[in-house]
Amino acid sequence: MSSTCDVDPSLIEKIEAFRFAKRSQGNAALICKIDKNKLLIEEDEDEESLSMEDLAELLPENTPRYIVLSFELTHDDGRLSFPLVFIYYSPTGVKPELNMLYASAKTHFQEKVGLGKVFELRDAESLTEEWMRSKLLK
Numbered sequence: 175m176s177s178t179c180d181v182d183p184s185l186i187e188k189i190e191a192f193r194f195a196k197r198s199q200g201n202a203a204l205i206c207k208i209d210k211n212k213l214l215i216e217e218d219e220d221e222e223s224l225s226m227e228d229l230a231e232l233l234p235e236n237t238p239r240y241i242v243l244s245f246e247l248t249h250d251d252g253r254l255s256f257p258l259v260f261i262y263y264s265p266t267g268v269k270p271e272l273n274m275l276y277a278s279a280k281t282h283f284q285e286k287v288g289l290g291k292v293f294e295l296r297d298a299e300s301l302t303e304e305w306m307r308s309k310l311l312k
Contacts, residue, residue, distance in 0.1 A: 179208055179279040181286045182216040189242055189287045197244060197256045203229050206240040206283070208275060215240065215283050230301040238264040238276035240283055245306050257310055260289035266296055 185206065192204055200223035207218040218239065219232055233239055241261040248254055262280050264273055284292060293309050295301055 178275060179213045179215050179282070181283055182214050185215065185217050186287060188217060188220075192242065192244065193258055195244070197246070199246060200224070201226065201229070201246050202244045203232075204242040205232060206242065207237070208279060210272075210275070215279060226301050226303050226306060230298040233263055233265075233298040233301070235265060235298070236267055236269075238262070238268055238273065240276075240280070242287070242289065243306075245310065247307065247310055249311075257291060258289065259291040259293060259306075259310070260284055260287075261293050261295050261301075263295045263298070263301075265298065 185204075189204060192202070195202070202222045203219070203224065204217060205219040205221070206215055208215050221229065221232065229241070229243070233241075241263060243259050243261060244256045245259060246254065247257055262276070264276060291310070
């Protein structure tokens with residue numbers, strides 16, 4: 175499959191380590207961006223022990239991002255799990271050419287790093303614990 179962008183090999187390694195990291199509490203996120211000059215998906219931010227509201231504040235207002243999130247999920251029966259999810263953040267008002275670049279590389283990135291749970295987000299303010307729980311517990 176051909177893609178408009180490639181994935182930085184060091185990012186693939188980091189996501190693999192992130193995937194298998196032992197977590198006992200809290201959310202962790204890798205925020206990724208596309209370097210338009212190199213057409214390369216690379217790391218933007220790496221955050222541990224943050225709330226969903228903190229994560230929302232890290233997102234730019236007018237630029238898409240890919241988020242690999244380890245979410246602390248407490249199930250109704252009290253079990254604790256940390257599902258790994260992929261969030262494609264594309265706020266309204268993004269320049270069409272930038273939006274197309276991120277949209278065209280999304281599936282390639284998702285497949286390259288092996289992320290199955292995929293959600294789209296248009297408004298950073300919607301990124302809350304309740305929103306994520308509702309998506310995961312459907």
